[in-house]
Amino acid sequence: MDGEELTAQETALYDRQIRVWGANAQRRLTKSHILVSGIKGTVTEFCKNIVLAGVGSVTLMDDNLVNEESLNANFLIPPDENAYRGKTVAEICCDSLKDFNPMVLVSVEKGDLSTRSTEFFEKFDVVVIGYGSLATKKAVNEKCRKLSKRVAFYTVDCRDSCGEIFVDLQDYKYTKKKLEEKVECELNFPSFQEAVSVPWKPIPRRTAKLYFAMRVIEVFEENEGRKHGECSLLDLPTVLEIKKKLCEANSVSESHIPDSLLERLITGTIEFPPVCAIVGGILAQEVIKAVSGKGEPLKNFFYYDAQDGKGVMEDISNSFTS
Amino acid sequence: MDTQQQQQQSAIQGAKVLMVGAGGIGCELLKTLALSGFQDIHIIDMDTIEVSNLNRQFLFRRSHVGQSKAKVARDAVLRFRPRINISSYHANVKNPEFDVDFFKQFDVVLNGLDNLDARRHVNRLCLAADVPLVESGTTGFLGQVTVHVKGKTECYECQTKPAPKTYPVCTITSTPTKFVHCIVWAKDLLFAKLFGDKNQDNDLNVRANNAASSSKETEDVFERAEDEDIDQYGRKIYDHVFGYNIEAALSNEETWKNRRRPRPIYSKDVLPESLTQQNGSIQNCSTTDDDDSTVSAMPLLGLKNPQELWGLTQNSLVFIEALKLFFAKRKKEIGHLTFDKDDQLAVEFVTAAANIRAESFGIPLHSLFEAKGIAGNIVHAVATTNAIVAGLIVIEAIKVLKKDADKYRMTYCLEHPSRKMLLMPVEPFEPNPACYVCSKTPLVLEINTQKSKLQDLVDKIVTAKLGMNLPLIMHGASLLYEVGDDLDDIMVANYNANLEKVRSLCSSDTGLDLAVSHMFVFSQFLSELPSPVTNGSILTVEDLQQELSCKINVKHREEFDEEKEPEGMVLSGWTQSPATNGESASTSNNENAVDVTESSSGLENASKKRRLAENQAENDKKETENVESDDDLMEIENPVMVSKKKKRVE
Numbered sequence: 001m002d003g004e005e006l007t008a009q010e011t012a013l014y015d016r017q018i019r020v021w022g023a024n025a026q027r028r029l030t031k032s033h034i035l036v037s038g039i040k041g042t043v044t045e046f047c048k049n050i051v052l053a054g055v056g057s058v059t060l061m062d063d064n065l066v067n068e069e070s071l072n073a074n075f076l077i078p079p080d081e082n083a084y085r086g087k088t089v090a091e092i093c094c095d096s097l098k099d100f101n102p103m104v105l106v107s108v109e110k111g112d113l114s115t116r117s118t119e120f121f122e123k124f125d126v127v128v129i130g131y132g133s134l135a136t137k138k139a140v141n142e143k144c145r146k147l148s149k150r151v152a153f154y155t156v157d158c159r160d161s162c163g164e165i166f167v168d169l170q171d172y173k174y175t176k177k178k179l180e181e182k183v184e185c186e187l188n189f190p191s192f193q194e195a196v197s198v199p200w201k202p203i204p205r206r207t208a209k210l211y212f213a214m215r216v217i218e219v220f221e222e223n224e225g226r227k228h229g230e231c232s233l234l235d236l237p238t239v240l241e242i243k244k245k246l247c248e249a250n251s252v253s254e255s256h257i258p259d260s261l262l263e264r265l266i267t268g269t270i271e272f273p274p275v276c277a278i279v280g281g282i283l284a285q286e287v288i289k290a291v292s293g294k295g296e297p298l299k300n301f302f303y304y305d306a307q308d309g310k311g312v313m314e315d316i317s318n319s320f321t322s
Numbered sequence: 323m324d325t326q327q328q329q330q331q332s333a334i335q336g337a338k339v340l341m342v343g344a345g346g347i348g349c350e351l352l353k354t355l356a357l358s359g360f361q362d363i364h365i366i367d368m369d370t371i372e373v374s375n376l377n378r379q380f381l382f383r384r385s386h387v388g389q390s391k392a393k394v395a396r397d398a399v400l401r402f403r404p405r406i407n408i409s410s411y412h413a414n415v416k417n418p419e420f421d422v423d424f425f426k427q428f429d430v431v432l433n434g435l436d437n438l439d440a441r442r443h444v445n446r447l448c449l450a451a452d453v454p455l456v457e458s459g460t461t462g463f464l465g466q467v468t469v470h471v472k473g474k475t476e477c478y479e480c481q482t483k484p485a486p487k488t489y490p491v492c493t494i495t496s497t498p499t500k501f502v503h504c505i506v507w508a509k510d511l512l513f514a515k516l517f518g519d520k521n522q523d524n525d526l527n528v529r530a531n532n533a534a535s536s537s538k539e540t541e542d543v544f545e546r547a548e549d550e551d552i553d554q555y556g557r558k559i560y561d562h563v564f565g566y567n568i569e570a571a572l573s574n575e576e577t578w579k580n581r582r583r584p585r586p587i588y589s590k591d592v593l594p595e596s597l598t599q600q601n602g603s604i605q606n607c608s609t610t611d612d613d614d615s616t617v618s619a620m621p622l623l624g625l626k627n628p629q630e631l632w633g634l635t636q637n638s639l640v641f642i643e644a645l646k647l648f649f650a651k652r653k654k655e656i657g658h659l660t661f662d663k664d665d666q667l668a669v670e671f672v673t674a675a676a677n678i679r680a681e682s683f684g685i686p687l688h689s690l691f692e693a694k695g696i697a698g699n700i701v702h703a704v705a706t707t708n709a710i711v712a713g714l715i716v717i718e719a720i721k722v723l724k725k726d727a728d729k730y731r732m733t734y735c736l737e738h739p740s741r742k743m744l745l746m747p748v749e750p751f752e753p754n755p756a757c758y759v760c761s762k763t764p765l766v767l768e769i770n771t772q773k774s775k776l777q778d779l780v781d782k783i784v785t786a787k788l789g790m791n792l793p794l795i796m797h798g799a800s801l802l803y804e805v806g807d808d809l810d811d812i813m814v815a816n817y818n819a820n821l822e823k824v825r826s827l828c829s830s831d832t833g834l835d836l837a838v839s840h841m842f843v844f845s846q847f848l849s850e851l852p853s854p855v856t857n858g859s860i861l862t863v864e865d866l867q868q869e870l871s872c873k874i875n876v877k878h879r880e881e882f883d884e885e886k887e888p889e890g891m892v893l894s895g896w897t898q899s900p901a902t903n904g905e906s907a908s909t910s911n912n913e914n915a916v917d918v919t920e921s922s923s924g925l926e927n928a929s930k931k932r933r934l935a936e937n938q939a940e941n942d943k944k945e946t947e948n949v950e951s952d953d954d955l956m957e958i959e960n961p962v963m964v965s966k967k968k969k970r971v972e
Binding site: 005008011012013014015016017018019020021023041045048049052053054072073074075076077078079099100101102272273274275276277278280281282284285288295296298302304306308309310311312313314 | 350353354356357358373374376377378380383384399401402403404462463626627628629691695700701702703704705706707709710712713714716717720731733737738739742743744745746747
């Protein structure tokens, strides 16, 4: 259909998944280029999944040096100090990922994601920011949106036993088969900036509390100049203060966001591997959908909380106000 | 770390865990368990690694193909968590060494299996050993995780599982309407007839009015004379099964009154006069064996792409070529081959044969890739669902270890969100009081005791339906049947007691040895057994390995509907929801899960809720099939798959 046939080797390797999404989707996957930054547990899971699925290339960004902490929830780093000393997380993970599927090009890009020019992102079809700051997420999303080609943009964040995924596919067309007919569908996604500035008041009350709680934590880390997850129980009073302000500004009651949830999010700084597997799995599924143009995508937030076991989609856009 | 987390961590570190299966879910599970801090993990898997595993079983590499999954998975995980204990067993979980005592040493058992049979076996051992079980399954983007704790939640078998599809014999032999019927014919009848055990019953030849006398003749058609030219022989088979047999079937006018008439196809109309000239390659090949699995007809015919649709001529060429290759290169295996989806030549032959038959009956043709999926019952699988399911298993396993019974959940992974949920947790059900496995409720068997043999009872009910591995059947105090190489003392005693009777029935004056009498009893009608089984008889069926015993009340019945009850017997008792029996029964029902009030907790209400939820899951499944495939392309083999969905947890 579009481009070359799959090789015999590809057909044999990808047999079981071609049976799920078809040969055309597989062809599109093999031509896609993915940029990933912030390689902790959930992103590790995500990378494993898309490398196995057979995307064209994966570019890794994470200049943090490997230390004891980065070993947690990361199966791509062998716990041998002699092997990882002096290497960055991206470098070590790159070596392991290459091994998973020799047909995927895995490479490392050094430097800071937030300072990259708009043109830099043009090389990619998908950009995933793991554990990014509010400013980085906003800035990169804006750059992706400026490009003439559509770059699918995702953020992912896990704290305690909770996870959040954000998706921006801009104006996205896809086909789905309803019974025998193919139906053309179109979705319009808000930008990250738009999605996190939606007034809270009109948002339905049954919406996942995590949406609001994550916004509070985001603002806290931004205001205090903290890195992702750089917080403890000592910060609770400040966090509650921010929550109060945000609730007031949005004219909603403070009961909107349970204090206990905020406490979990700032104290649970060690990643919980089962949640990484779940959220990293959902994220990979969404990226595969967007690249292959097959199936209804997630719009535009996903939340998982191991405490109640629900994995929920929330559509947060300005449609509430109109 | 707060005290709660510390408790959790010590529960994890002190746990001894058994994993059954090191495949798609298994690889993900072993990784997540190790990362989560589990220290003592045992893993059983009988399989070895294949190329088609590598797209998702990420602990394996190309260089591992052919090695034990359990062992390679262990080694791979030890590389990033070297200090934990992982024991691997390259063995079948149904082996006798994995008995109740073996299971008792574990705090929790985690299943990542791919077949109903093994799942049921493990369920029974977990019940007998009183060890909690976390069960799982995936198909494409769908998946589920369930928790089974004896006495607290339903066991894996509290609900009947959809049985693998079977087709009425005459649909396969004479009136196929779907491609899958042609596949079954090509695989189970034609392939088996030509290359399999010659002594097996085979319904290949249509029973046509005027063909009754020719049964002897037709037998000979399939025999190849020593000096018979392979090409000639291939054409003879071709003409017989696609030409003559169809012609014979057409003579049966009654059959075609309301059906589309098939078209007989003869080789001379499709194939060039002589193939041997074009394909000299074959003749030149020496008959000494190279690697069997690589023998293939496709390259000889210039066919490369398995996803390409072949026309009638191409299929016919592949048919003849594959048949010839079997005789030229794999002669030694002929007579004891069974279809294997990883046997390229077998897949080519079956694809071609099914397509020619499909052409004859006006059914759309399929590519080799698709045909292979149908013939091999291949479960389509992706890494992501397995990873998600593995994460969910670990979350439930930790709750089980902490004995957090209130928090146990079954979780369904959906492809299309239901009430915004992609991961839907559901409260586990209580044990089903009508379950013959965990509640020991008697079953009812309707059977014609005068026409059914003990063997039918063993094969169709005890093995196939009850999933017993080492069964023993008692009628009152007498032992009717016991599996095993050596007959033990009880058996001997009982046989001796019955021997006189057996002898007289056999009207043989020479002494029967035990094995012969065993065989003899096996082929005896139920009502004529030494201890006759008739209407009202109560049988006890036991499996000593599974430590499961159940009672069967026998009801004699004369007639059975050949189409609807092809087995000639009906087992019932624990079945609750007749709606799920037929594949078409529940799919047309579009009412979505309406909330059912929880006021009454009676069984009836529970099963009603279950059924409402099932429809919703069924719809999701239907949609999936429509999105991903032709209607009859996928046989959702995976038995645990969303055939049920329950009350949502609020």
